[in-house]
Amino acid sequence: MIQTNQLQYTYPKGSTISFPDFEISSGDKLLILGPSGCGKTTLLHLLGGLLPCTNGKITINQKDISTLKSKEMDQFRGDNIGIIFQKPHFAQALTVAENLAFAQQAGGKKTDKSRIEHLLSKLGIIKHKDRLPQKMSEGEKQRLSVAMALINKPALLLADEPTASLDDHHAFEVIHLLKEIAAEENSALVIVTHDSRLKEEFKDHILTLKSI
Numbered sequence: 001m002i003q004t005n006q007l008q009y010t011y012p013k014g015s016t017i018s019f020p021d022f023e024i025s026s027g028d029k030l031l032i033l034g035p036s037g038c039g040k041t042t043l044l045h046l047l048g049g050l051l052p053c054t055n056g057k058i059t060i061n062q063k064d065i066s067t068l069k070s071k072e073m074d075q076f077r078g079d080n081i082g083i084i085f086q087k088p089h090f091a092q093a094l095t096v097a098e099n100l101a102f103a104q105q106a107g108g109k110k111t112d113k114s115r116i117e118h119l120l121s122k123l124g125i126i127k128h129k130d131r132l133p134q135k136m137s138e139g140e141k142q143r144l145s146v147a148m149a150l151i152n153k154p155a156l157l158l159a160d161e162p163t164a165s166l167d168d169h170h171a172f173e174v175i176h177l178l179k180e181i182a183a184e185e186n187s188a189l190v191i192v193t194h195d196s197r198l199k200e201e202f203k204d205h206i207l208t209l210k211s212i
Ligand SMILES: Nc1ncnc2c1ncn2[C@@H]1O[C@H](COP(=O)(O)OP(=O)(O)OP(=O)(O)O)[C@@H](O)[C@H]1O
Pocket: 011, 012, 013, 034, 035, 036, 037, 038, 039, 040, 041, 042, 043, 194
């Protein structure tokens, strides 16, 4: 489903970071663990096609994404990739359901109310459907960002530090939900984090990055 090969990124100021190769199949999961500043967010942005890799190759669903032009990448991402960012982004003037409908349209899909309601129920935030995101707690906003990432049934789900600032109970709850929904939808799940509490949840599906 996704494979990386000799991936490198050079920042505008000139420092280069190299990443180990890895491969994940559909429905499989990988925890990318490493200390602050080791390049986790950079790697996630490369995998999501938000940054172009300087060297090497990322293949997603048999497509080498480094060959895609910016607009083609946007289209490819809309069709194949869901991203849960460290800080959620919502349209504040739209309700929760409208945000999700907007994400469906942005992904070139028609509004599918039953998909929206299914995800909101699954994530335990259906009561917020017709409310504005700013009325939600931080934990609920995080669940909404999970729904936003999953709305178009991505083959690849990327999550950047989804448990940062959550206590043990909520951290494991979010991880269980991500694993459950990814497995249910046969999405490959990649989480980047410094949160070593998650090791026990991923056991032999862990890639450790070293400090640079
Ligand atoms: N635009 C940039 N220009 C130069 N260096 C950068 C840039 N963005 C990030 N870096 C550096 O590259 C390294 C990796 O950054 P990155 O944000 O990917 O790390 P991270 O592992 O996600 O860190 P954290 O866990 O603290 O979010 C860091 O040393 C950072 O200072």
